[in-house]
Amino acid sequence: MTTSVDLGNGQSPIDIGGWVTSSGPAPSALYDSAASAVQRQPLPMIMFERGSEVRVGNDAYRLLQVHWHTPAEHTVEGVEFAAEVHLVHIGANDQLLVVGTMHELGAADEVIQRLIDETTRSEAEGTAPNINAVELRPPPDSFYHYVGSLTAPPFSEPVLWWLRRTIGTVSQRQVEGLQALTGGPNARPLQDRSGRTVLCVGCGVQAATLSP
Numbered sequence: 001m002t003t004s005v006d007l008g009n010g011q012s013p014i015d016i017g018g019w020v021t022s023s024g025p026a027p028s029a030l031y032d033s034a035a036s037a038v039q040r041q042p043l044p045m046i047m048f049e050r051g052s053e054v055r056v057g058n059d060a061y062r063l064l065q066v067h068w069h070t071p072a073e074h075t076v077e078g079v080e081f082a083a084e085v086h087l088v089h090i091g092a093n094d095q096l097l098v099v100g101t102m103h104e105l106g107a108a109d110e111v112i113q114r115l116i117d118e119t120t121r122s123e124a125e126g127t128a129p130n131i132n133a134v135e136l137r138p139p140p141d142s143f144y145h146y147v148g149s150l151t152a153p154p155f156s157e158p159v160l161w162w163l164r165r166t167i168g169t170v171s172q173r174q175v176e177g178l179q180a181l182t183g184g185p186n187a188r189p190l191q192d193r194s195g196r197t198v199l200c201v202g203c204g205v206q207a208a209t210l211s212p
């Protein structure tokens, strides 16, 4: 027996490219619950009370926590981004689902500032973050979807990844603020795609309609 972790062939993050358009359902978020605490294992994250979920078709996944990575972990056709925010959910049979948003350097982002401010204040005062999940609710979007893993220990598989196709912005000052809370950059390197299919959901509807 070995004590090393068997990571399998479905690890995250990956470079998103060569996707297949899909007309399947995209996640829709029904968020309304208060933050309960900040946890620091394995990285700083704001936990949420019950009451917020995403639905994909008939399946519901409850919001557990939000955290972030700098630089972003996923790349799109080789393009790198400055930050990535992960909303982690859990569904039936403990199936994990993450909704991710990548941010490129640019204007300050209001939601990221709230994450920085409330994580900092919560830890200084020892109180729950004053933030409601509705502030983090991902708007309707098209999504890249594939099956991967957590990108921090224990690197569990499978994780259902839904990455928003809309790229946000983040200021350099905010990147530094996020890194101050994580003790520096905390992105996992790209992993081998290993033949996995990436779907783009809601991306090809018009093209498909126009095709003969």
Ligand SMILES: [Zn+2]
Pocket: 067, 068, 069, 086, 151, 152
């Ligand atoms: Zn993450």
